[in-house]
Every structure is written in C-alpha cells, then in structure tokens.
Amino acid sequence: MEFYLLNQTNIIGYLQSLPGSPLRFSSFDNLEVQEINDGNMNYAFIVTNTLDSNQSVFVKQAPPYIKVLGEDWPLTRQRMTAEINALSYQSSVCPEMVPDVYYQSESLSVLIMQNLNQHAILRTELIQCRYLPRLAEDLSTFLAETLFYSSDFALPSAEKKVMVNKSGNQDMCKITEDFVFTYPFEHHEMNDYNPALTQSVIDSVQKEPNVRAHVAQMKYVFMNKPEALLHGDLHTSSVMVNPRQTFVIDPEFSFAGPMGFDIGALIANLYLNYFSHAHQPLAGSVHYSQWLLQTIDDLWSKFEAKFLSLWSEHEQSANVAFMGKDLTGCSHQTFRHVFIEQVLSDTLGFAACKMIRRILGVAKVADFMQFEDQCLRAKLETQALKMATTMLVNRQAYTNIADVNELAESVSSDILK
Amino acid sequence: MEFYLLNQTNIIGYLQSLPGSPLRFSSFDNLEVQEINDGNMNYAFIVTNTLDSNQSVFVKQAPPYIKVLGEDWPLTRQRMTAEINALSYQSSVCPEMVPDVYYQSESLSVLIMQNLNQHAILRTELIQCRYLPRLAEDLSTFLAETLFYSSDFALPSAEKKVMVNKSGNQDMCKITEDFVFTYPFEHHEMNDYNPALTQSVIDSVQKEPNVRAHVAQMKYVFMNKPEALLHGDLHTSSVMVNPRQTFVIDPEFSFAGPMGFDIGALIANLYLNYFSHAHQPLAGSVHYSQWLLQTIDDLWSKFEAKFLSLWSEHEQSANVAFMGKDLTGCSHQTFRHVFIEQVLSDTLGFAACKMIRRILGVAKVADFMQFEDQCLRAKLETQALKMATTMLVNRQAYTNIADVNELAESVSSDILK
Numbered sequence: 120m121e122f123y124l125l126n127q128t129n130i131i132g133y134l135q136s137l138p139g140s141p142l143r144f145s146s147f148d149n150l151e152v153q154e155i156n157d158g159n160m161n162y163a164f165i166v167t168n169t170l171d172s173n174q175s176v177f178v179k180q181a182p183p184y185i186k187v188l189g190e191d192w193p194l195t196r197q198r199m200t201a202e203i204n205a206l207s208y209q210s211s212v213c214p215e216m217v218p219d220v221y222y223q224s225e226s227l228s229v230l231i232m233q234n235l236n237q238h239a240i241l242r243t244e245l246i247q248c249r250y251l252p253r254l255a256e257d258l259s260t261f262l263a264e265t266l267f268y269s270s271d272f273a274l275p276s277a278e279k280k281v282m283v284n285k286s287g288n289q290d291m292c293k294i295t296e297d298f299v300f301t302y303p304f305e306h307h308e309m310n311d312y313n314p315a316l317t318q319s320v321i322d323s324v325q326k327e328p329n330v331r332a333h334v335a336q337m338k339y340v341f342m343n344k345p346e347a348l349l350h351g352d353l354h355t356s357s358v359m360v361n362p363r364q365t366f367v368i369d370p371e372f373s374f375a376g377p378m379g380f381d382i383g384a385l386i387a388n389l390y391l392n393y394f395s396h397a398h399q400p401l402a403g404s405v406h407y408s409q410w411l412l413q414t415i416d417d418l419w420s421k422f423e424a425k426f427l428s429l430w431s432e433h434e435q436s437a438n439v440a441f442m443g444k445d446l447t448g449c450s451h452q453t454f455r456h457v458f459i460e461q462v463l464s465d466t467l468g469f470a471a472c473k474m475i476r477r478i479l480g481v482a483k484v485a486d487f488m489q490f491e492d493q494c495l496r497a498k499l500e501t502q503a504l505k506m507a508t509t510m511l512v513n514r515q516a517y518t519n520i521a522d523v524n525e526l527a528e529s530v531s532s533d534i535l536k
Numbered sequence: 537m538e539f540y541l542l543n544q545t546n547i548i549g550y551l552q553s554l555p556g557s558p559l560r561f562s563s564f565d566n567l568e569v570q571e572i573n574d575g576n577m578n579y580a581f582i583v584t585n586t587l588d589s590n591q592s593v594f595v596k597q598a599p600p601y602i603k604v605l606g607e608d609w610p611l612t613r614q615r616m617t618a619e620i621n622a623l624s625y626q627s628s629v630c631p632e633m634v635p636d637v638y639y640q641s642e643s644l645s646v647l648i649m650q651n652l653n654q655h656a657i658l659r660t661e662l663i664q665c666r667y668l669p670r671l672a673e674d675l676s677t678f679l680a681e682t683l684f685y686s687s688d689f690a691l692p693s694a695e696k697k698v699m700v701n702k703s704g705n706q707d708m709c710k711i712t713e714d715f716v717f718t719y720p721f722e723h724h725e726m727n728d729y730n731p732a733l734t735q736s737v738i739d740s741v742q743k744e745p746n747v748r749a750h751v752a753q754m755k756y757v758f759m760n761k762p763e764a765l766l767h768g769d770l771h772t773s774s775v776m777v778n779p780r781q782t783f784v785i786d787p788e789f790s791f792a793g794p795m796g797f798d799i800g801a802l803i804a805n806l807y808l809n810y811f812s813h814a815h816q817p818l819a820g821s822v823h824y825s826q827w828l829l830q831t832i833d834d835l836w837s838k839f840e841a842k843f844l845s846l847w848s849e850h851e852q853s854a855n856v857a858f859m860g861k862d863l864t865g866c867s868h869q870t871f872r873h874v875f876i877e878q879v880l881s882d883t884l885g886f887a888a889c890k891m892i893r894r895i896l897g898v899a900k901v902a903d904f905m906q907f908e909d910q911c912l913r914a915k916l917e918t919q920a921l922k923m924a925t926t927m928l929v930n931r932q933a934y935t936n937i938a939d940v941n942e943l944a945e946s947v948s949s950d951i952l953k
Contacts, residue, residue, distance in 0.1 A: 271759050276713055277706045279759075284701050289694045296693055305861040325862065332870035335859040339875070342688050342696075346760045442752040444722040445742065453749035458756070 120226045122196075125180050127152050130164055134178075134231070141222045142231065144174050159187045160198070160371065165234055175236060176221060181228040181371070194290055198371040199228035201288040201351075205373030206230070208348055213264045216257060216367055235366055241358035245392045246486055248407045255414045257365035258358070258385060259421035266378045267429040269348035272441050283345045283375040291351065291372045292342070299472055300338035303480035304331060311481050315497035324475055324504055333511045334475075337468040344465075345375035353381045354473070354484075355388040379465025382422060386466060387473035388484065389415050390506065390527055394499045395486040397531040412524045419466070419520040423459055430455065464514045467523060471511035474503050506530045537643045539613075542597050544569050547581055551595075551648070558639045559648065561591050576604045577615070577788065582651055592653060593638060598645040598788070611707055615788040616645035618705040618768075622790030623647070625765055630681045633674060633784055652783055658775035662809045663903055665824045672831045674782035675775070675802060676838035683795045684846040686765035689858050700762045700792040708768065708789045709759070716889055717755035720897035721748060728898050732914035741892055741921055750928045751892075754885045761882075762792035770798045771890070771901075772805040796882025799839060803883060804890035805901065806832050807923065807944055811916045812903040814948040829941045836883070836937040840876055847872065881931045884940065888928035891920050923947045 125133055135147045144150065149170045155163040161181045168174035181199035185192040203223045210217040218233040244251060271279050302309055304325055312321060324330055350357065351372030359366040389411060397408045431451070434440045442454055477484045478500045487503075490496045506527055510517075517523055542550055552564045561567065566587050572580040578598045585591035598616035602609040620640045627634040635650040661668060688696050719726055721742055729738060741747055767774065768789030776783045806828060814825045848868070851857045859871055894901045895917045904920075907913045923944055927934075934940055 271756065276710045276759070280704060280706045280709070284704060287697060287701060289697045292697070293693045301860040307861075326864045328863070328865040328867040328870050331859055331863060331867040332874060335871045336874060338858070339688065342693070343761055343763045345762065346756075441755070442748055443718040444724075446745070446748060447743045448745040450745040450748040453745050454752045457749060457753060 120224070122183070122227060124182060125162065125164070125178065125227075125229065127154060127164075130166065130178065134166060134176075137222055137231075142176055143221075144168055145171065160185055160194070162186060165236075167234070175234040177218070177232050177234040179230045179232070196228040197288060198291050199230065200225050201286065201291065201373045202369070202371040203230060204286060205348065205350065205370035206232075208269065209261075209265055209350075209367065209370065212268045213261050216261045216365055218366055218368060235359050235368070238359035238361050238364065238366060240356050241360050242355040242388070242392070242485060244360055245355060245389075245411070246395070246489060248396070248403060250407075250410060251360050251365075251414075252362065253365055254360065255417035255421055258367075259418050259425055261365075261367055262378075262382055262385075262418075262422045263425035263429060265350070266347040266381065267426050267433075269375075270346055270378075272430050273433055282348060286345075286348055286373065286375045288351070288372065288374040292374055292376075295351070295372065296338060296342065298480055298482065299476045300334060300341060303476040303478075304334050309481045310479055311483070312479060313493055313497050313500060315493035316478075316500055317497070320497075320501050320504060321479065324479060324508060327508065329512055330508050333468065333514075334472055337465075337472050337511070340377050340465060340468070341380060344377040347375065347378050349373060349376045349378075349381045350384075351376070351381070353384040355385070355392065358385075377465050377469070378462050379467075380469045382419070382462070382466040383469030383471075384473050385418065386415055387470040387477075387507075388486075389418075390470065391474055391477060391484050391503055392486045393527055394503045394506075394531060395489070397528075398495070398499060398502075412527065416520045416524060419463070423463075427455055427459065460518060463517060463520075467510050467514040467517060471507040471514070474507040478504055502530050537641070539600070539644060541599060542579065542581070542595065542644075542646065544571060544581075547583065547595065551583060551593075554639055554648075559593055560638075561585055562588065577602055577611070579603060582653075584651070589653075592651040594635070594649050594651040596647045596649070613645040614705060615708050616647065617642050618703065618708065618790045619786070619788040620647060621703060622765065622767065622787035623649075625686065626678075626682055626767075626784065626787065629685045630678050633678050633782055635783055635785060652776045652785070655776035655778050655781065655783060657773050658777050659772040659805070659809070659902060661777055662772060662806075662828070663812070663906060665813070665820060667824075667827060668777050668782075668831075669779065670782055671777065672834035672838055675784075676835050676842055678782075678784055679795075679799055679802075679835075679839045680842035680846055682767070683764040683798065684843050684850075686792075687763055687795075689847050690850055699765060703762075703765055703790065703792045705768070705789065705791040709791055709793075712768070712789065713755060713759065715897055715899065716893045717751060717758060720893040720895075721751050726898045727896055728900070729896060730910055730914050730917055732910035733895075733917055734914070737914075737918050737921060738896065741896060741925060744925065746929055747925050750885065750931075751889055754882075754889050754928070757794050757882060757885070758797060761794040764792065764795050766790060766793045766795075766798045767801075768793070768798070770801040772802070772809065775802075794882050794886070795879050796884075797886045799836070799879070799883040800886030800888075801890050802835065803832055804887040804894070804924075805903075806835075807887065808891055808894060808901050808920055809903045810944055811920045811923075811948060812906070814945075815912070815916060815919075829944065833937045833941060836880070840880075844872055844876065877935060880934060880937075884927050884931040884934055888924040888931070891924040895921055919947050 130152055131147060131150050134142055149168055151167050151169050153165045155165060161179050164178040166176050166178060181196045183193060183196050184190045185194050206217055206220055218235060220232045222231040267273055269282060350370045351374055357369045359368055393408055393411045396404045487496055487499055509526060510523060547569055548564060548567050551559055566585055568584050568586050570582045578596050581595040583593050583595060598613045600610060600613050601607045602611050623634055623637055635652060637649045639648040684690055686699060767787045768791055774786045776785055810825055810828045813821045904913055904916055926943060927940060
C-alpha cells in the first residue's frame, strides 16, 4: 500500500477497511476521533465508540519526517518498524507491561493499540508526588526480562545475531549519538541553557577534559555493544502507571545496545525528579525524596536479583551454560558478579549522560521546567550536573546504588548551604 | 549459477568460461592444475601456464561442508562471502598486503587470486628461525589500517552500521565461540591433550574459577563488540612472507568484532613460537627468542602509534571528531589513551584464550607439534599455559607489552629450572 497520512477525516474509513475486524468495535457509526498533540515525532489519535467508551483504540503513525518540525526535517519511517519489532518482542517476554497491539502496518507505519486511558504518564505522577508502590517491582521485571531474554545468555548464538541484524534503527541511533552524547557537551547551536546557569557550571561539564573523555567512552559503548534488544528511550514519560499497573510505551528508539542504557535512562530521570523535590524543606517533599531514593535502590537491586535468577534458572532448565560445562567452585558467581558490576557501571555512565543532556541539551524535563524561577532551576540544574559528572567519572568505583544515592543526597544538601 | 564443485578435470573449462578474461592467461592450452591439500575447510588449486610460470593463479572454493570432515559436517558457504567481503575491504585500505583478486563468484563460492609463490607461510619461517625485518612494520600497518578505517572513528555512524550488518558470518563465529572460548576450558570430547601434560596443569586452566570467569568475559566481548571489520583468524599461518613483502590471507572468519581479537591472535601465535625456541640454550635460539620478543613489542607499539596517528590525521582532515567540538586541554589524549589501554587489555585476553586453545583444544600448532618428545612438548605447553592464564586474569593491569614480554621470559626460565 502506498504511504499516506491518516487524519481526522480519513481515519475511520481506514480503521473500517482493516481485514478481520481486529479492533473489536461493535460498530463504526459512532466513532469519535481525538488527535493527540503531545508527541514530537509522530501523529497520534484516540478513536472511541461514543456509545461504549470501553471500545477505544490508540492509533500512532510515523510520517517520513519529524512531526513538530515538518517535512524539512526528514526522518525515515524505520522507527515505526523498530517500534513494531520491539513491542512484539517485549510482549512476548513481558506481556503484562506492554500495551496490546491490535493491528500494525509497516507500509503505512501505523500501529493500533490498547488505549491506556486508566493510566497516567509516570513523569507527571512523580512531579505531583504520587507514591507508586509497584513501580520498582514492575520496572525491574520489565528490565530483567527484556534484557535477559534478548542476550547471549538466553538466545542461541545464531538467533541472537539475527535479532541484532533485524533491530537496526540507524537514524534513531544517530539522534541519540548526537543529542545525548555530543551536542550537550560542546557549544552547539541547538543547546538551550537556562540563562541563570553560570558559565563556570556549564564549563565544568563542557571544558573538563576528564568529563569529555568519559562521555566519549559512553558514546563508544552505546555504538559498540549490541548485548540486548533495548527500549532505547526509557525515560519517565515512556512509562504509564496507576497504583495497580505499569506500562512501558513508545519504543521507537529500540535497537540492540548496551543493557545499561535502558536502566540508566530510567535512573537518570528518577534522579532529576529527586533534585526537583529535594530542595524543599517541607515534610512531604522530604518524605517523597526518600521514597524516590528507595525506589531507585529497589529498582537496581530487584533488577539485579531478577536478572541473575532468570540467568541461573534458564541455564539449569536448558542444560547449557554460556561459560561451558564442568565448572568448579565459584566460577559462575565470579563471572556473574563481574558481569553485573559492568552493567552497573554502564548504567551510571549512561544515566550521567542522560541527566546532563536534559540540562544543557535541547530537550528539557518538566520536572525542572515546572519552576518559572530561573534561579531556583539553576540551583537544581547545578546540583544535577555536579552529581552527573561525579557519577560519570567514578562509575567504575560504585558497587551498589546506595553509594550513588548518598552522592545525590550529599550534592543536594551541600550546594544549597 | 547452480553450485557445483571444481576439480582437476573441470577447472580449466571453468576458468576459460569466465567473462572478460580476468585471469590474464595468454592461452588455456598449456595449463597445469595442482590441488593444494593443506587447508581444512576449502578446496584449493594452483593453475599455472607451463609455458610461462608467471601466469599462475590460486583458486579457492568453499564447499557446503568442512572439506576434511566431509558432507556429514555441513557448513554454510557464507564463509566465502565473508572472505570476499573482507578481501575487498582490506585491499581498499591496505592493498599492498592483500593478494590481488582476479575473479570472485558468490554463487559458486569461488575466489581466484594472486598465486603467492614467492612467499612462505609465516609460521614455517618462524619455526625455522628466519629473521623477517619487515614483519612488525607490515603487520602493524595492516592492523592499524584495517581496524581504524572500519571503526566508528573513521566511518559515519550509518555507514558503520551497514558495514556491521553486511559482515555477518554467524557459522564461523560459532566455531570460534565453541573451539576458542568454550571446549578447551571444559572436558570436551573434541579436546586433544598431550599425554605427558599433567592433570594438575590441565586443571590449573579448566578447574580454576577465576580463569573460567575471565574466559567467559572474553567470549562475551567477542560476541558483543562489533567495533571493526576483523580478519577473524589472524594466526601465523594466515600470513605469507618473504624478506621484502608481507601478505595477509584467508579471512574466511571475518566479521565485525573487537579489535583486540585480531591483534591477540597474532601475538598469541608469536608467543607460542617464542616458547618453542626459548627452551634451547643455543646462542642462535637465544638470539631468535629475543628477536621474537622485540617483534611482539614493535608490533604493538607500532600498531598503537599508527592507529593513533590515523585517528588524529583523519579527524583533522575530515574536521569532525568522534568526541565532538570545542575540546580543551588533554581531552583527546585522555580518551585515546583510555581507548588504546582497552584495546591492549582485550588483546591480551584474546591472546591468552588463543594460546590455551592451541594446547588444550583440538587444533594444534606446528611450533609445538614439531617436537616428537612429548615430555619436552609438555614442558613448553605448561609454560605457555602458565603465561596465558597469568596474562588473562591480569590483562587490565598491563599498560605496555614490555611487561608482558617480561612475564614470558620469567615463565620460560622459571619452570625449566
């Protein structure tokens, strides 16, 4: 089918034309179409039966350009193929945390899926100090299962290589290479600095040779470590929650990359949210800040435990171990320990780059932008940058997240003194 | 064209049928065909004009199985596509060190190329104590140029990813994963031990948890670091030499992998050769052993210098740096230093695995097998294993090859005392 854009006028006809009635609408006569305008890349619509609001779907279409910038900013539709591929994989290993897909079309770059109208964006909930008791449990499950089952510990060698080749998403990877690992660290015209941020703070990132060298190392790892099929953009606006459920959405940046990149993206955005609360002496804020740190600690610890447990269960049941047979003593434990330490170190390095790019780069986070007071924002940004650069250059020295949480606490209290 | 096997009878007709007379034979009337039987995987022939021995070609064909094992050991012909791809790439960056290719056919898995009849296999020359004054210079050039120009430092991001995808060679990678990184370290039926090698020495590799854990780490890096287009099997029988020229041949294991794997393969085989000479107190052997160590040192040092120089020249002329713009102070030097240290550490880890697999695995080296005295061989093997395990577990502590050479010297003198 030749590509065309869906819009408010033609979308119902399109849905009606789909073979096999995959959308479960009892009738197409009373459908209401609502265009969703908060995405930057893609068009999105919610289509609902006005006679039964339970009959509702979310429709997403990738145009051959960046939606908010228009046709002068071409971007291949490969990103929708990557998203379809990722959703299919994620739902095969972790179905309860991924929206149901009703229909997909690579030729039109269209995805029609479950409308998550009982859920809110995680970032918004965090900004509003909502406690989410399932968050660490659910996200650690998502990370452990998606990362483990696409790794060389679960997949036979040839199958893993086929997965890697199938998961190419080079245009989106290039966006990450530029906007996460390059532009925020140089004087790039696309950067956007809070006017109240001092030059010396900006320079403490951009003109610090050690920071630049470590960022380059993380960029190199990002480009040269296809160890698992990643979500690729797992910040807190890619997660939808309510007190009972957690969903991970929007894997259009998905590619085969380093495990720490997904974990780091989440942790980075949780720390940014932490700094947005930690400056307030109110009892509620203090308590919420502590909950955030505990959630970060739980997220990592539970990820580690679940990943190691999947690994050992899988090798026992498959009777094939990555390390080979006839292992004695602590062989397994030693390898697994070193492996997990490397994932932690990657995680912290990537988290640092992600925190920095949200402050010095073009894409900001609402956690900080909610504050109109530029000076207050600059204080929080300065703290976050201080933490990020410290975590980045020392990432190989950390053996647990508690020490990283201590860094966050000490940075947030020190600078405000 | 449907696949069929070339043989002594049909090969001349085949050569004559090639379009465009790519082989430069003045006539097909007086061709002599010689089958070469020393390869394990593929069929090989030398075809020469008896009236002018300068008119001579080397013909190689990959059957859909392992030649020496027969049709019961199937192996896809993808390896010939990989070899064609690698030769084409290597000759584009380093033409003087790769045989000229006259004709190639993916459908018949045939490669027709320069007959290197003025050159000898490097391993044979090393066993015979031949000094090769160009060796370190030439091989360091080959390594620096092939590894640099296929890396993310030289190729634009998208082009690099296309290269990686095009260079899949999964069956050959699986052979390496099994025969280099797995079987030699377990009690595998395909292993072949010198009967004079003591069980405690074998156990010092196979039953040492720390060794097993480090080998698993190297296997993981081998499978998850597509940083450059490798030769993939760069031991000393993949190099042909005379005092004036060095050629690298047989890249059928080529794939996108870690740079240290190619460098490590060479260094491993040079150290194995070193141990085969170092036990002899004859002046000639002592002198040759020292030349070998100097060659290893030169190989690494020259590789490092050439790689860094290609990197800095390329970024200056292209006016694009991997690290981004606006770098201050020692940013470049710091990153490059850390990068090269990582390549050295990978190199030593892979060299160790390669040395071990040549002793405990099925594939042996003539450097040791030339000795009929099993006890002498066991002594050399024990030394080489001792060096390899030490180098493997300490690989991240070495910052230069001189210290590794010292280890080789101390191991070879200590154990014989």
